Amino acid sequence: MNFCSNCGAAVEFRIPAGDSLPRHVCRQCGTIHYQNPKLVVGALAEWEDRILLCRRAIEPRLGFWTLPAGFMENEETTAQAAARETAEEACARIEVGELYTLIDVPHISQVHLIYRARLLDLDFRPGEESLEVALLREDEIPWDEIAFRTIALSLRHYFDDRRRGHWSFHTASLPPPPDWPIRPAA
Structure with missing residues (x-):
């Protein structure tokens, strides 16, 4: 930051x-400009034994799969x-359930919150930030093509948890990946 957003000095x-x-x-x-972590919020939307995933149409991680998630906006829960x-990325309607994972990602100043959710119907399609969306069973998940560690x-x-038949709330704090920061090829 070089200039004050309040007065321009x-x-x-x-x-x-x-x-x-x-x-x-x-x-x-004299305005103090605080820079605080950003919240990334998403949904693990279920339909029977399948989960809704989106293949990213934007960077970072273009072409990789993720749950529908993104930065929280002001004035929303x-x-x-x-x-x-979920509506923006998969044009899908969900009933949001309980908070399922809360993962600190301090090396990029983010906190990721994922809710369990129930897909209300099968009327979904890729939004502007998705190349495709799919309902996948566990054995169909492209694990090597998941966009983010969280x-x-x-x-x-x-x-x-599903195999155990017991749902738990999960928290974690992720260290930087071993190759952090990622440097572009020369």
Whole structure:
């Protein structure tokens, strides 16, 4: 951040009085600009023994599979975000159930929340951010083509819990992948 979104003056990166972390602080009006983690919210939408997955039409991870999920918007609940993202990415209607996984991803300043959900009907199709959508059984999941570690972890918990016949709420904190940061090829 170089300039204040409040007055347009230059900002400096320093620890403001009464704080313990460096922040972008406006030199002119004194506005402190906090940068906090983003919430990524999605749904694990079930239909009988199948799960709704979307193949991404956008970066990052273009062409890889994921649950319908995305960044939470202001003035919505996390459950509303899960339903909205499912509608946007899969043009699907769901009944949002309980929060299923909460995964901290501190190296990219995100928190991922995945809800269990029930697909209300089979009227779905790819939204603008999806190349295709599909209902898949566990043995049909393209595990090597899952876009994000948080999604793979949520799916593994789901199928393990289903086999046990007992649903649990799962939390985790993911360390950076071994090749972090990913560097472009020379």
